[in-house]
Amino acid sequence: MEKKSYVVEKLDHDVYVIDEYSMNYMYIVVGSQRCLVIDTGTGTGDYKHVVDQITDGKPYDVVCTHCHVDHCGGIGQFDKIYIHPDDIAPIVVDNGRSGTISVANRRRYSARGFAVNPEGSLPFTLDSFQEIDTSRIEFVGIREGYTFDLGNRCLSVYEMPGHSLGCICLLDEDNRILFAGDNVSKILILPLNLPHKERVQMWLAGAEKILAMQNRYDVIYAGHLCPAPMKLFCDQVTLARKILSGEITQTPAQADEFK
Numbered sequence: 001m002e003k004k005s006y007v008v009e010k011l012d013h014d015v016y017v018i019d020e021y022s023m024n025y026m027y028i029v030v031g032s033q034r035c036l037v038i039d040t041g042t043g044t045g046d047y048k049h050v051v052d053q054i055t056d057g058k059p060y061d062v063v064c065t066h067c068h069v070d071h072c073g074g075i076g077q078f079d080k081i082y083i084h085p086d087d088i089a090p091i092v093v094d095n096g097r098s099g100t101i102s103v104a105n106r107r108r109y110s111a112r113g114f115a116v117n118p119e120g121s122l123p124f125t126l127d128s129f130q131e132i133d134t135s136r137i138e139f140v141g142i143r144e145g146y147t148f149d150l151g152n153r154c155l156s157v158y159e160m161p162g163h164s165l166g167c168i169c170l171l172d173e174d175n176r177i178l179f180a181g182d183n184v185s186k187i188l189i190l191p192l193n194l195p196h197k198e199r200v201q202m203w204l205a206g207a208e209k210i211l212a213m214q215n216r217y218d219v220i221y222a223g224h225l226c227p228a229p230m231k232l233f234c235d236q237v238t239l240a241r242k243i244l245s246g247e248i249t250q251t252p253a254q255a256d257e258f259k
Helices: 047-055 103-116 196-212 230-245
Strands: 007-011 015-019 025-030 035-038 060-063 080-083 138-141 147-149 154-159 168-172 177-181 219-222
Touching: 015 047, 025 047, 025 219, 035 047, 047 060, 154 196, 196 230
Parallel strands: 035 060, 060 080, 080 138, 177 219
Antiparallel strands: 007 015, 015 025, 025 035, 147 154, 154 168, 168 177
């Protein structure tokens, strides 16, 4: 059986979406002078080769929207990673051997690829993963207001904690695109070690800020939805408001490894 490769699709405004075997999406934004790689996936294949082909010799930066394995699992292929400071520590535990990008976590997450793809079609096995030595990677902490200047377009960072402490969105205002990471998702998971309403309150504070900027973007590209419907985002904001007002009673549930 022929092995699958990453599925690459060019979207409008020189944006490429890369589908990692129906597990998650990564994005590459091409500017006139530089490019921006948004998230690195789980590290199941030679993602750097895909990046190098798309960027075609232009310099590029790599930014991760947050610290979870399906967004940072491929950072070992790059020398410098931009990420919110609050999300560095969960990655670099024991130089990466025990953090979010550990071999065990990458195997666990990538197992879902075998559940949704024909047997034998994927170019990796659960034994393919090697430890990532995070001590050789330069982590650059970025906060709200940081801007990636690609020449003819800029992407600005907005903080939106809730899914992780350091979750961010990136706004390409000139092209009216919001890159949302997992801040908008089919299943919005808020796994922080906080009282349940505090988790919702934290996410809602960022969501209200992003929603108030709705006149500055037309499309949302997210980590597991491309595009993510604006109605979904609005419905989740409404749901969070009703949880906090007591109109809706919440019940904690298990989702993957998160509760």
